[in-house]
Amino acid sequence: MTVTSSGDDVERAYPESGRERPLITLDLAPADWTVDDIERLPHDGYRYELHEGSLVIMSPAIIWHNRVAVRLAVFFGRAGRSAATEVGIRFGDRSTRIADVAVFAEEPDENLAHVTPDALAIVVEIVSPESRERDIGSKPAKYAAAGIPEFWRVERDEEDPRDAHVFRFRLEVDGSQRYAIRSRHRLSQLEKDGLIPQV
Structure with a gap:
């Protein structure tokens, strides 16, 4: 599984930040994620949970x-x-x-x-x-x-x-x-x- 994150959604939501968002691509098999893997993910406005090795990406809360x-x-x-x-x-x-x-x-x-x-x-x-x-x-x-x-x-x-x-x-x-x-x-x-x- 390849997951690519550019932070585009966050950039649209917070254009005043002016920071360039990195493009990150991770190649991992489904259900093979570890806690160490998600700790390396970008701080891009999303919240990440790991459910028995499967990555769950949650949008920001209201x-x-x-x-x-x-x-x-x-x-x-x-x-x-x-x-x-x-x-x-x-x-x-x-x-x-x-x-x-x-x-x-x-x-x-x-x-x-x-x-x-x-x-x-x-x-x-x-x-x-x-x-x-x-x-x-x-x-x-x-x-x-x-x-x-x-x-x-x-x-x-x-x-x-x-x-x-x-x-x-x-x-x-x-x-x-x-x-x-x-x-x-x-x-x-x-x-x-x-x-x-x-x-």
């Missing part, structure tokens, strides 16, 4: 999604937790996922593009129409199977688009590698309180 991610990262920081947006998670050599927001169990190595699941205390997925199936199904299942203790799902408040509903899940204590819902909050209320609620 502005609402990005703003909510930043708000959550700021919220976690003010609550005394180390967090970041668009965190790459490595599940072995042939699988990755990108969490919209992640809270680290301890301060991470900032030079890493991907962390392992044991480095994370909380992962957050912000549900968008194009990613709903992944955000409520396959991604939390992957996170739970890897033992990440807590998962937050965030959905837009249709009555107040500036706000969002936060559904908080924790791993079942029976070792079944499944999440169970523990609480529900409004993002605006979490920001006002400034604390991660106890569950």
Whole structure:
């Protein structure tokens, strides 16, 4: 399989950058991608995940999604937790996922593009129409199977688009590698309180 990226879409979206976009061609057999391979891909505005060796290219998220991610990262920081947006998670050599927001169990190595699941205390997925199936199904299942203790799902408040509903899940204590819902909050209320609620 040959993948060519020139960054043309990004150039059209951000013409003010004025930078020349490199042309990159990769020749790899289907389902033969590794984490090392995707870490060499260009930073061209796309997001890359690796699903059991198959490359998945995702377009940039919508502005609402990005703003909510930043708000959550700021919220976690003010609550005394180390967090970041668009965190790459490595599940072995042939699988990755990108969490919209992640809270680290301890301060991470900032030079890493991907962390392992044991480095994370909380992962957050912000549900968008194009990613709903992944955000409520396959991604939390992957996170739970890897033992990440807590998962937050965030959905837009249709009555107040500036706000969002936060559904908080924790791993079942029976070792079944499944999440169970523990609480529900409004993002605006979490920001006002400034604390991660106890569950």
